[in-house]
Amino acid sequence: MISVKHLSMRLTAGGRPVTILDDVTLEIPAKQKVAVVGPSGSGKSTLLGLMAGLDRPTGGSIELDGTDITVISESRMARFRRKKIGYIFQSFHLIPTLTALENVLVPLELAGTASSKERAIELLEAVGLGDRIHHYPVQLSGGEQQRVAVARAFACRPPILLADEPTGNLDSITGQHVMDLLLALHRDYGTTLVLVTHDPAIASSMHRVIGLRDGRIESDESLLSNGNTQEPNL
Numbered sequence: 001m002i003s004v005k006h007l008s009m010r011l012t013a014g015g016r017p018v019t020i021l022d023d024v025t026l027e028i029p030a031k032q033k034v035a036v037v038g039p040s041g042s043g044k045s046t047l048l049g050l051m052a053g054l055d056r057p058t059g060g061s062i063e064l065d066g067t068d069i070t071v072i073s074e075s076r077m078a079r080f081r082r083k084k085i086g087y088i089f090q091s092f093h094l095i096p097t098l099t100a101l102e103n104v105l106v107p108l109e110l111a112g113t114a115s116s117k118e119r120a121i122e123l124l125e126a127v128g129l130g131d132r133i134h135h136y137p138v139q140l141s142g143g144e145q146q147r148v149a150v151a152r153a154f155a156c157r158p159p160i161l162l163a164d165e166p167t168g169n170l171d172s173i174t175g176q177h178v179m180d181l182l183l184a185l186h187r188d189y190g191t192t193l194v195l196v197t198h199d200p201a202i203a204s205s206m207h208r209v210i211g212l213r214d215g216r217i218e219s220d221e222s223l224l225s226n227g228n229t230q231e232p233n234l
Helices: 044-051 074-084 099-109 116-126 142-153 174-189
Strands: 002-013 014-027 031-039 058-066 085-087 160-165 193-197 207-215 216-222
Touching: 002 044, 014 044, 014 207, 014 216, 031 044, 044 058, 044 160, 044 193, 058 207, 074 085, 074 099, 085 142, 099 116, 099 142, 116 216, 142 160, 174 193
Parallel strands: 031 193, 031 207, 085 160, 160 193
Antiparallel strands: 002 014, 002 058, 207 216
């Protein structure tokens, strides 16, 4: 499902070259749930953003579902992302001038989904926001905004769901509820889930934990042998 080969990302800062990712190679099978961990500055968010096609690497390749996204055009990447990828930002990235319902409707209408309004309402009800659909982001708590972001990311039922610190700005109880939603989506729809986290408890609920340090893979541990096969219910 996800194949990353010899991936590198180098930038120039203050006139000096800076290596963010250095020769990263990994394979993530379909339906696997993976945590990417590591200290700040290790390249976690950069790796996730490259997997989503939000930026271009300086070297290497990324294949998603058989398509090398590092060589396709921006317009094709946008179409591919709408069909294949759901992305959840730590800071929500909701459109402030749109209601919760309208935010979830955006990817559905771009994809030309039939009965898009009914689908958006169904999703918001599934994340516990059926009574908040006409509220704007400023009228929602952080946890509610993140649940809208989860609903929006999953609106088109993408086979790949990427989440960058999805609970990083939330208290522990709200964060756990958001994680329950993500794990339920993985369980119910067979979504491939890759998330960046600093939380050991979240990492331990995954099938696999990939550790980054200084832009390189430091560890790659399977947790399936620990009996980690159950996900919580919504």
